[in-house]
Amino acid sequence: MNLDFTSEQEMLRKSVAEFLAKECPFETVKEIEESDEGYLPKLWKKMAELGWMEVYFPEAYGGYSDPFMDVMIIMEEMGKAAYPSPFFSTVILCGLILTEGGTEDQKNALLPKIANGKLIMALAQYEEEASYQPTGIRMPAELSGDQYVLNGTKMFVTDANIADKLIVAADVKDAGITLFLVDAKDPGITCTKMPAIGMDNTCEVIFKDVKVSKDDVVGNPGRGWEILERMFPKAIIAKCAEMMGSCKVSIDMTASYAKERVQYGKPIGGFQAIQHYMANMQLGYDTSINYLYKVAWMADEGMDVTKEVSALKAQVNEQYKYISERGVQIHGGVGTTREFNIALFYRRAKAAEYVLGDTDYHYEKLAQALGM
């Protein structure tokens, strides 16, 4: 048992933290939130130059083949900065789909472009019914000659508004769920950003007679759900890492505030009501973070983490909400303002809850995995 990070990993963490502290303070985060693009292209480019996009991509496709634990570290630090970017959509969701299920041609063509910061991607899985299950993917892709034709509406497609390419999950008759690489600028696509608590790029995407070449099927027709399932565990680990980074910062900023804010002539952090909330927050953090590290280690070791990722996502969903909500409460009135930063995390916790399965969904998945 060795529960320390390597010195290289510590350096990676430090460099991400320093970069984001310098380039994306919370004032910038708020400006990004208020922009249509929802990200800063110049930072995206700098990150690509620093080599953070291709950390886990196989060397054969220009990556470093580093353990996924390194991506987890990057996501944790992004969470601390509340950094809005298409990193999760592009590098994690679509990057994992491509590395797990893409054809050689697709991997050769797309992964280096992601690495260079030249390609932003988004995953279009959910539909109007908002199901996380395979049964929720009903949009038809009809074969017509050498092409598939997509018609329908995809919902909650994060970063579709800035994406160059989409990966679209659709139903192919007699084959089943199939993933398609689709040009996001196709004239048959109408993309509308929806107003959401995360102030992020969650979009409605309408497809009208969008034609896709057979070569743009990811892997093979009918293998879509299987590929998604191979992507889910590591993507959940990455998202939970980001959420835990946000929990850490929520606790730190709340503790600092509680030491400074004076009422009745004393810092409020000395009052037991505040201390007990904060103890619960710290307890929620320490249990969850160590579980995250354990599950990330298991995934890197190639172990089956079906149970663990559901347990992890449910746990982190609930703890992030609890920690950020108590953070607002301890801040008092100022915690509810746009000016103070704790509310950034309160809002983002709710948005993150829905990513790759909400709490109730994962409780049920876990119950199944436990044999019930």
Add this chain to the structure above:
Amino acid sequence: MDFSFTKEQEELREEFDVFFKEEMKNAPPKWGKGGLESIYATDEGFEFHKYMAKKLGEKGWISRAWPKEYGGQAVPLIEQFIFNEVRGYYGAPGIDGFGVGMFAPTLMVGANEEQKNRLLPPIARGEVFYCQGWSEPDAGSDLASLSTTAIRDGDYYVVNGHKTWTSGAHKADHMFLLARTDPDSTRSRGLSVFNVVMDYPGIEIRPLLFMDNKHVYNEVYFKDVRIPAKDLIGKENEGWALTRQTMNFERSGGGGFLSAKKSVFDIIDYVKSTRRDGKLLSENPVVRQKLAKLYIGTEVGQALAYRINYEQEKGGLIFAASAASESKVFGTELAQRVANYATEIMGLYGQLAPSKWAPLDGEMIDGYQFAPAANIYAGSNEIQRNLIAWVGLNLPRFK
């Protein structure tokens, strides 16, 4: 980062597993989960505790992690952690939480050589059992306000006072006592630690019955009890610093999450084989969700326990001290949730004490009653939360 155990550690786990699985066949009926009630409430329970202690002592397993000069094998803490996990999983007794868990490490840091040589070996052999002489009717969480006195008189100290919540005093051979040696002192100044043999004249033990009518706690009255001065541990009037260390040993458990996980698996088996209104309980979404939540608690608690063990081994004491408080809070409140959810899921049967009618041998309703005690003992969960805030988060401590 690597959460794996070495091959040797896995083999050790297997060895412990085989031992406890076999020996637990000797447990008396209605043994329960191996907590204080299992051990102290019945004569058969305590006989089994003694039997197991002797076995463990013979194997050298009580003192494995002790330094070699006190008869231990100085094995890494992780091996002790594995031992505690397996023992917890089987609900096995044989490790005296007071003697082995608290007083032996206190002796190692605070006693003189003669005391170490005299008192440690019988603990390691599983022959002497301790109780904890700390709380008093007017000194609970605020322990330093205690008023029992031990006044020097020649080669003796004369003790007068009243201790309470003394689990197992009616079975214990010795007590580690915290008493005021300077009668003019207040609070933490002027306190001292003693090793007290429980059959000294003047000690009276009265049962303080638990809510389920079981005899676990006691009140212990001292009337002019003469304790040999050689049984003062550490320096006179400096017992508080030593006691603070004992408290840290008290909270450094961490083997309990595997025990909770076993309960969760037992409940899952129960809901998969029990029907109500034509359906298995396991088909009920509310039941499924409750069990998923409990399972998550055992998983994340165990991950924290690994971290604490790892940091303690590395000497990260500040983190470990705060995190040990977290683990105590989380572990006890998880056990309470397990018992509460289990007895909710069982419906009417949930209320039944151990008997032929009670599901899972009535362990869950016993747990439901014992849970509040665990939330209070070893430093109430409120005191633990204060410690997390002060030590872990560096929040101000008002005087």
